[in-house]
Amino acid sequence: MITHPIRRSPSKGLDLAIALAGAFAALLSFFLFGWLVWDLVRLGLPKLSWSFFSGEVEDAGRGGGIAPILVSTLGILACCLGLAIPLGTGCAIWLSEFVRRGSAWARLVASGVDLLAGVPSIVFGLFGMVFFAQTLGLGFSILSGGLTLACMILPLLVRTTLTALESLPADLRPAAAGLGLSKTTTTFRLLLPAALPGIVIGITLGVGRALSETAALLFTSGYSTRMPESFSDSGRALSVHIYDLALNVANGSAMASSSALVLLALILLVNSAAVALSEHWLRRRSSAS
Amino acid sequence: MNAAALHISGLSVSYRDLTALREVDLAIPEGQITALIGPSGCGKSSFLHALNRLTDLVPGCRVSGSIRLADGTEVTDPQTDVLALRRRVGIVFQRPNPFPQSIRRNFEIPLKEHGWAKSDIPDRIETVLREVGLWKEISDRLHQNASTLSGGQQQRLCLARALALEPEVILFDEPCSALDPLASGVVEDLILSLREKVTVVIVTHHLAQARRIADHAAVFWTRDGAGTLVEQGPAERVFSSPQDPDAILYLNGARG
Helix, strand or coil: CCCCCCCCCCCHHHHHHHHHHHHHHHHHHHHHHHHHHHHHHHHHHHHCCHHHHHCCEEHHHCEECCHHHHHHHHHHHHHHHHHHHHHHHHHHHHHHHHCCCCCHHHHHHHHHHHHHHCCCHHHHHHHHHHHHHHHCCCCCCHHHHHHHHHHHHHHHHHHHHHHHHHCCCCCHHHHHHHCCCCHHHHHHHHHHHHHHHHHHHHHHHHHHHHHCCCHHHHCCCCCCCCCCCCCCCCCCCHHHHHHHHHHHCCCCHHHHHHHHHHHHHHHHHHHHHHHHHHHHHHHHHHCCC | CCCEEEEEEEEEEEECCEEEEEEEEEEEECCCEEEEECCCCCCHHHHHHHHCCHHHHCCCEEEEEEEEECCCCECCCCCCCHHHHHHHEEEECCCCCCCCCEHHHHHHHHHHHCCCCHHHHHHHHHHHHHHCCCHHHHHHHCCCEHHHCCHHHHHHHHHHHHHHCCCCEEEEECCCCCCCHHHHHHHHHHHHHCCCCCEEEEECCCHHHHHHHCCEEEEEEEECCEEEEEEEEEHHHHHHCCCCHHHHHHHCCCCC
């Protein structure tokens, strides 16, 4: 029998130390999140009531509710997604299916999109003010704000959709080609449905960023706390409302916390809806529907 | 001998600077099974994929020479309608590749694309599923995702999907190599059952399988850095008394 001399036994002590450090990091992360939520609930929950959701903004936000704010927020989000989803999906489809990978055009567009992702949101705000509000004459409006946000989340949507399309099983495209399917049919009947879970995750992240954006909206959708009557009215987004209450309104912090709690709940709602949706799709894919 | 379903002359395939296949002349007899055999990397798959222009999908791939269908259609002509060509010359790949959608959708998508009337589609699905012996097994779960089927069932589904479009020729790219022996036997019997109905061209690494099913055999070999055809003829003759020295060694199991 061949025996090998034992050089050094694997270190169990190191394993333990790494495990403990990991556990500590995990606990700390959770503690920070828990603290944040607890603080918001403690400060914000007492003011939450039906009238908070249905009431007009009173006394610069110290009193009343946030109904117009919620309507403006949803309006801005609708404009944003209405432009960003078709544009982002279209760009990703073009990059992944219609131009040869690595061609000059593809590289140019892809690096442009990536560059856009690194632009600070306040710069988007300035651009939106000059381009949408002034040049296109849309003014301080929900439309201006939504379109500015669309530009901001566009790179995110392109990237996630592109990744989803590129990580599809490699044999899907030859299978389709072998049956004589056109590029349009392949893209819309096969690839997009298969990539949908990934696309939805991208949209969810985009919604999260759009909902929490302040800087890009300050000079585009404006401050008005009136109930907007159309997309061309100025409207204050929830995040801008929180910013204003916390910074510019004396004794506004309680209402700021309540609004922040609503914003957090809204984002959690969007996230869990997206997770539920993709799990539903995954279940349908792996078993009977 | 029957008429040729495919008439190939001077066919070469290259990928950028690399010549994969050089100057192949071959007539594929109609309604028979032609087996393409030879070691890996000798251009068999490139040859097969050139027959319905799947080589178009590979960036930098160039095909020259002539491939004529029975009616005179020139496959390599850039003007040829590729989508219609691929309906006429179908393919079954090495790994089963059903679309990750319901079994029914796997048929509906290609059938609709090629102009079948919506009302004819259910009958068409039943006919081809019966042809591949899947109807009894899965007729009550056409709404289920095709990826829930076993590997062998998926491969038969892919064959049925290709058959649904009523092709004149079906290309098989090592259709059994990803299957277990039992499922492989089932698929092999199905290929045999296609004889006289469609023209079959099959690439296989499995010499015993080629011997069992082929009417016609073509041996590929690498010469001067590129794959080429070194021996071809009726399967019986090729297997019993090959002429080419490399083919003799290969078919006797001494090389390749």
